[in-house]
Amino acid sequence: MLLLAPRSNHCISQWLAGELSAVSALLESELVSDLDCVNELIGHIEAYRGKMLRPMLVLVSGLAVSALHRPLGEGPTWRRSEAQQKVAAVVEMVHLATLVHDDVLDEADLRRGRPTLNALRGNEAAVMMGDFLLSHAYRLCSSLERPWIAEAIAQTTNIVCEGELLQLANRDNWELGESTYLEIVQRKTASLCGVCCELAARLEGAPEQVVTALGSYGRDVGVAFQITDDLLDLLGNEDAVGKSLGRDLLKGKLTLPMIHGLACGAAEREAIMGLCNDQPPAAIRQLQQTLESCGSLAYARGVAERLIDRAKVALGALPASAAREALEDMADSVVTRRL
Secondary structure (H helix, E strand, O other), rough: OOOOOOOOOOHHHHHHHHHHHHHHHHHHHHHOOHHHHHHHHHHHHHHEEEOHHOOOOOOOHHHHHHHHHHOOOOOOOOOOHHHHHHHHHHHHHHHHHHHHHHHHOOOOOEEEEEEOOHHOOOOHHHHHHHHHHHHHHHHHHHHHOOOHHHHHHHHHHHHHHHHHHHHHOOOOOOOOOHHHHHHHHHHHHHHHHHHHHHHHHHHHHOOOOHHHHHHHHHHHHHHHHHHHHHHHHHHOOOHHOOOOOHHHHHHHOOOHHHHHHHOHHHHHOOOOOOOHHOOOOOHHHHHHHHHHHOOOOHHHHHHHHHHHHHHHHHHHHHHHHHOHHHHHHHHHHOOOOOO
């Protein structure tokens, strides 16, 4: 789970822990089968749950928007919202499905330090379990009896799939530009983060300008999160990160530091392409040094940090509150994850 900074209100931390516990209970009650073989696979999905970023975006955004309806100076109402909790569970199931499918596409062996579903049971079982997660997400979503929520989730899931297809179309594309990379990330990662915040705001009856501002916040946080994840794929310790490193390199997926490095000059481009034809982990250390020397790692970090700064500016559409501070802290934690 992403940590809130020490300045965060103790009450909101306690409230959020309770809300996330309720979301986890919803997931457990929803993801169940009368077949033992299916329940066994469901048990492996626990390895895919980690930071709970998307449920947190839903829950804290909703609480921050609720401050719009309180008299000036009045403290937050620590209420439980069944609708917000269900939306939080739905977006987490959609996210988990994308992780399961991504591991199949990337032929990944580890996820959060444990074997991936495809490594344990094969691609066929993993693909079906991803579909199982998506179908249950929409079943739970339909129980809200708000068609506009289901429509938004379905549209966002389409966008996520389009982002994955765009990335697949650009594998081994050494001419990939930064704008196309950002388009992939906006669709694959940021769109779901954005809709988390937008749906939470609409459920609280926020005016359209606040919904738009929160959507922008979520999308910028999502892009920054992915850029940081790409850096972790190059710089992280496999034991600490909990997944196989160098998967982007092996699968021919160019990330922001790579794109910047390839554009640095002919010598750097030749060196980077040579290393990419090698096999991790031997090539990773040399690649780190090359990207560090041409400023590509610093460039990618800078882009992520600027996105976080912009995300926090968007929160100015909300009144000052402990929940808004928590959203700021969540944004900061995206780029301060240990590399």
